[in-house]
Structures are given as structure tokens and as C-alpha cells.
Amino acid sequence: MLYTQVVFSPTGGTRKVSELLISAWTENWNTVDISDMKFEKEGYSFKPEDIVLIAVPSYGGRVPATATRRLLNLQGNGAQAVLVCVYGNRAYEDTLVELKDIAAGAGFKVTAAVAAVAEHSIIRQYAAGRPDAEDKQVLKDYAEKIQQKLLNGTLTEIHVPGNRPYKKEMGGGMVPQCGKNCNQCGLCAIQCPAGAIDVSNCKIVDKSKCISCMRCVTNCPQNARAINKVMLSAASVAMKKVCQSRKQCELFI
Numbered sequence: 472m473l474y475t476q477v478v479f480s481p482t483g484g485t486r487k488v489s490e491l492l493i494s495a496w497t498e499n500w501n502t503v504d505i506s507d508m509k510f511e512k513e514g515y516s517f518k519p520e521d522i523v524l525i526a527v528p529s530y531g532g533r534v535p536a537t538a539t540r541r542l543l544n545l546q547g548n549g550a551q552a553v554l555v556c557v558y559g560n561r562a563y564e565d566t567l568v569e570l571k572d573i574a575a576g577a578g579f580k581v582t583a584a585v586a587a588v589a590e591h592s593i594i595r596q597y598a599a600g601r602p603d604a605e606d607k608q609v610l611k612d613y614a615e616k617i618q619q620k621l622l623n624g625t626l627t628e629i630h631v632p633g634n635r636p637y638k639k640e641m642g643g644g645m646v647p648q649c650g651k652n653c654n655q656c657g658l659c660a661i662q663c664p665a666g667a668i669d670v671s672n673c674k675i676v677d678k679s680k681c682i683s684c685m686r687c688v689t690n691c692p693q694n695a696r697a698i699n700k701v702m703l704s705a706a707s708v709a710m711k712k713v714c715q716s717r718k719q720c721e722l723f724i
């Protein structure tokens with residue numbers, strides 16, 4: 472039995488949740504990072520006895536389209552999958568049901584699912600510091616329940632919240648801009664999950680490709696990339712009501 476996490480985590484919050492879960496099952500696991508552009512064309516094949524944790528963030532209540540394409544390049548071959556969606560304390564809406572459909576379409580047997588909260592990747596004051604100590608204990612308890620189901624070989628179908636057809640994908644995301652501190656190191660272009668930044672000139676961004684994941688903002692060593700402050704402030708105010716109360720992690724098993 473081989474444990475693998477398949478993770479799309481541009482800014483690290485989703486990966487943090489994923490590793491809290493998988494580390495409760497084993498000290499040794501493989502990682503397939505589908506944030507990497509190479510998985511746009513390459514696939515990955517699993518064996519029926521494998522346990523695969525598939526973790527994605529919720530972008531506007533949906534699985535990011537970039538992650539969807541890469542997940543469908545995987546070959547589950549009957550491996551058992553545990554699904555994880557991570558959101559920034561607003562709502563995950565149709566993300567889990569869509570992820571379940573994607574996993575089934577790729578040949579996985581879905582065993583369990585978790586919805587968890589991590590710091591919002593754009594408006595950082597929402598869910599700041601999460602997953603926190605309370606979340607970590609909850610996720611540890613979830614991991615134990617999931618592992619028991621895996622060890623028992625129970626293959627009952629799980630039901631997750633969400634709608635089919637899924638909600639319409641949101642458009643017009645916020646595209647980070649490059650400031651005067653940029654020294655053209657190229658790190659943002661190399662690491663961009665969507666290939667939206669020009670490698671030869673980091674100030675050039677293809678807005679049609681950008682998925683507003685904020686990896687370039689988070690990882691820039693010069694703090695040279697940022698969202699327009701007026702747009703960011705407006706978005707913060709618009710989301711305040713739905714984000715101010717603490718959302719809890721959820722387990723579906």
C-alpha cells in the first residue's frame with residue numbers, strides 16, 4: 472500500500488491541510504504537485520491498492536479549472552481516494568461534489584471527503600492563522616476515522632453537499648500587478664501554475680490565463696507583486712458579512 476497526496480496548492484494553505492491528514496496515516500508518502508505546469512500534459516498512474524489524498528482549494532465555490540484538467544490526466548485504476556477541499560472561510564459550495572465527479576471520472580473509488588478552512592489567499596485577514604490548533608485537532612480526529620474505514624475495507628458510497636449542474640464559474644478575477652521592486656528574477660513566471668507570466672519579462676501577464684491564485688504575490692522575494700489596493704478593499708468589504716463568523720471543518724464518510 473502506497474500513500475500519495477495529489478495537491479493543487481499555489482499558496483500553501485491546501486497543502487498544509489493535506490499534510491495534516493496524511494501525516495496521521497503514515498510517516499512516508501509521495502507528493503504529486505499538480506500546481507506544476509508539467510501536469511498540464513503529463514499524467515500519473517496509481518495501483519488499485521494505493522491510498523490517494525486529493526486536495527484542492529475552492530475558487531468561487533468550484534474546483535479550479537486548471538486543477539480539473541490535471542486531475543483528469545491521472546489514472547486512478549481503482550485506487551481509494553480521500554477528497555479534500557480547502558476554502559477561505561466564505562463557502563465551498565459545489566467544490567466537493569465537483570471534485571468527487573472528477574475523481575470518479577479519473578478512475579478512483581472515493582472513500583471519504585473533508586472540507587477545511589485555511590487563510591484566504593487573497594484577503595488574508597479572513598481565516599488568518601488557520602488551520603489553527605483547534606483545526607489541527609479536528610483534522611487529526613477525522614484522519615483517524617478515515618483510516619479506520621480504509622483499514623476495514625468499507626466501500627460505502629459517500630454523499631457530499633453541492634449541486635449538479637455546478638454553479639457558474641466566476642470570471643474577472645483580480646490579476647496581481649508587478650511593481651518597481653521587481654528585479655526580473657523570473658521566479659514568479661517559473662512557479663505560476665497557469666503559465667500566465669512572461670518568462671522574458673515578468674511585468675507582462677496574460678490576464679486570460681491568470682487564475683488569481685496569488686502564488687506570485689506570496690512567493691516574490693522582492694514583494695514586488697500586489698493586487699490593486701482599491702479592488703482589494705472593495706472585495707474585503709463585500710465579503711465581510713459572510714466571512715466574519717468562524718466556519719468549521721466537515722467530514723463526509
